Amino acid sequence: MILSFDTVTVHLGGRDLVHEVSLTVRRGTLAGILGPNGAGKTTLLRTGYRALRPYRGDVRLDGASVPGARPRALARRLAVVMQERDHALEMTVDDVVALGLTPYKRAFASDTAADRTWIANCLQRVDADHLTGRAFATLSGGERQRVLIARALAQRADLLLLDEPTNHLDVSAQHDVLRLLRGLGLTVLAAVHDLNLALTYCDTVHVLRDGRLVADGPPERVLRPDLIEEIFGVRAATVINPLTGGIQLVYALTGDHDDR
Structure with missing residues (x-):
């Protein structure tokens, strides 16, 4: 199952919350939507399961329009895990x-x-x-x-959409949940807050700022220190995690200096 957003714009409250976003989630992969608060992550995700209709553009599931789908038929193809109600x-x-x-x-x-x-x-x-x-x-x-x-x-369903599935979880549970999602063999699109979790578990990431897609691709290629400083306002460096051998990000606030 392939989920695609084709130049999606969401217009609410007199402004564009999402502006001409195009991205594709490949079959069987775990894709993360990243970005600072207010970037449009949840808004874009909501167009993926028809809670919001695009003002312009379309969302497609295996080529068929999501906004035009019947609710019961759509619910048999995709499932949603939003923040707890x-x-x-x-x-x-x-x-x-x-x-x-x-x-x-x-x-x-x-x-x-x-x-x-x-x-x-x-x-x-x-x-x-x-x-x-x-x-x-x-x-x-x-x-x-x-x-x-x-x-x-x-x-x-073969497609799962999740809004910050690790929110409010302790460290162990965060890893457990994302490891579980990655091992299901389904197509998964999740809004992710923690960049290191995205580096560890996502096959691809899609970075939003002010409702626009600014970068996407494999996380180790996208999550560069220069992009992180530009988008998230923190200095970052990549290091090798001595426990896993994988890449990990370390941070300092922009303007902080080592005075030793």
Whole structure:
């Protein structure tokens, strides 16, 4: 499944929040949308699942227009994990995952034995089967994200869209969630806040500033110190992580000097 944004412009409140953005997420890859606060990451992501319609341009899924798709048909092709909403807090883990079956069921239809087997399968796939029956509100942040990803898997979709899936998670849970997403074998587009996480887990990154795409490509090529200083306002250098052997970024505020 290939997701493409073709010169997408989103106009709200009298101004362009996203301006003529074109990018493609290749099948089976994990792509990150990066940028400072207010850059347009969430706005662009929302056009990907039809919560917002482009003012100009189009979003396409395997060549078919997303804004023109029927909601139920679209929900069978893509799943969304947005930042947590309170409505799930009073539900059990199994009930939350069962919401992913909605595109395949009639209104008010009860879960069948096959449905319950599928729910258990999705929880097992995200290594959260031990959480079955628990109240969603009692889970840690990392556990909640696993359950929400299981809900997305229950939709049988090949494309996942996520808005900052590591937000408010501790360091271990951040890595667990992104490692999980990378290992699913699905096409994934996620707004990512942490540049080092993007370097470690993303196949490609797409950097926004003031609603415009300013750079995209493999993260090790895109996330250069000069671009980071220009876009994020911090000095940066690349180093080799002595524990992993991978590239890592270190930062200092622009204008800071070593006075030793």
